[in-house]
Amino acid sequence: MKIKLDSMSTRILIPVFGIIIILIGIQTWTAWQNANSEKERLIKRISSGHDRLMNEAQQIAKENLQLALALSAIDSVKEAVGLEDRERLIEIVTPIVKSIKSHSDRVLKVHFHLPPGRSFVRLWKLNKFGDDISGFRKTVVEVLQTGRPVYGIEAGRAGLAVRGVAPIFWGEDTKRPVGSVEVITSLNSVAKRISKISGEKNAIYGILKVKTTASAFDTKGQIGRFSTLLPPPKGVGEGLVDLSLLKSGIKRPVIKEVGNLLITASPLKDYKGEGIGVYVRFIDITGIKNRIQSAVKGALLTSFLGLLLAIGIIFVVVRVSLSRPLEQALGAMNEISSGKMDRVLPVEGASEIRDLMTS
Structure with missing residues (x-):
């Protein structure tokens, strides 16, 4: 063989x-x-900026409070608020605020209030005053009741805003404020500024707790109890932000990968630390x-x-x-x-x- x-x-x-x-x-x-x-390491590094908006907002809130405290310390302002003299207050404050705005790239609004929570002067809308805001403006109520300044994020008729609220005292009574003043910056404007500087694509979703704050919310962009405050840029993340993502994002930072897009969602908290919205970012990871x-x-x-x-x-x-x-x-x-x-x-x-x- x-x-x-x-x-x-x-x-x-x-x-x-x-x-x-x-x-x-x-x-x-x-x-x-x-x-x-x-x-995973690259994604973690990229997504680590999820708290940038909150950090920026907190810093701006502190700056707004400093401006509010400066306005509340002006004797003529104290007197005008104490006497409830609107014309005099407007005459005093308008040039001051105009000068402040000329040295700042942020859009600022100044609002004066009277106890127990009534609008006195809105410098950006002078013909609207006297309305009761105590039902949803808890920062104002707290300042007028305690005499202590407050800063942070709070919802209002114009959506979520970064606020610094200071009490105004007049005369010998240093415990009971005769009014308060707040300096306001829209949270949307803070997010847009971040987007402009870093090229970051973002969106903001807020919780509607009070009906009086609904005017600034996009009801067409309603996702469950969340309303679209700042919609995603056109052509980015359309239909990718769902209720599940927002429910998780209001509790803790979460990451969702969809194709070549990385979506991060992180909680937005008010001045008391309670969740009031979600900050969403859209990051292109095609290169990675x-x-x-x-x-x-x-x-x-x-x-x-x-x-x-x-x-x-x-x-x-x-x-x-x-x-x-x-x-x-x-x-x-x-x-x-x-x-x-x-x-x-x-x-x-x-x-x-x-x-x-x-x-």
Whole structure:
């Protein structure tokens, strides 16, 4: 029976190929895991700015409070509020506020109030006054009741705003305010400023707690109990912000990946630390994904070429050390069996094969 040496080579190489395939699989899995880890690190770094709006708002609220305290400390302002002289107050404050605005890039509004929570002077809307705001303007009520200043985010008729509210005292009574003054900055304007400076695409969603604050809310953009205060930029994140994301985002920062878009949602809290809205950002991670895919492809290509080289080396070694010497031995054995007793076998191949040749 003729011995098929090729089958022996095949039997040797098949396990080798199997091991190599397993190694390729391990290398692929490792490259994929490393790429995912790198992706998570990059995403975490990018999404770490989710609290930027709250930090900016808190800083602006402090600045607004400083302006409010400065206005409340002017003697003529104290007297005008104490005497409830609107014309006099407007005459005094208008040039001051105009000067402040000329040195600031923020849109500021100044509002004076009387106890227990009544609008006295809105410098941006002079013909509207005397309305009761105590039902939804808790910062004003608190300042008028306690005589202590307050700052932070609070909802109003114009949506969510960053406020600094200071009491106004007049005469000898330093415990009971005769009124209060607040400096206001729209939270939307803060988000837009961040977007302009950093190129960040964002949106704001607020909770409607009081009907009187509904005028500034986009009822068409209603998502459950959340209303759209600042809609996403056109063509970005359309239909991707759902109730589930907002419900989670008002409790804690969350991240949602949709295709090449990373969506972060983080809570907006009022001056008492209660959740009143959600800040949503839309981050394009196409570049990150492309870099990761390139890295994975490069790693796999390098592994494949390296393993292909290993296959070639193994094949040559098996061929030189085993297959060819055995083929020569088989040929010699056939010649000897046919009567050529003087046939000499070449001594080559692995040591075991050489021993076989000389035996």
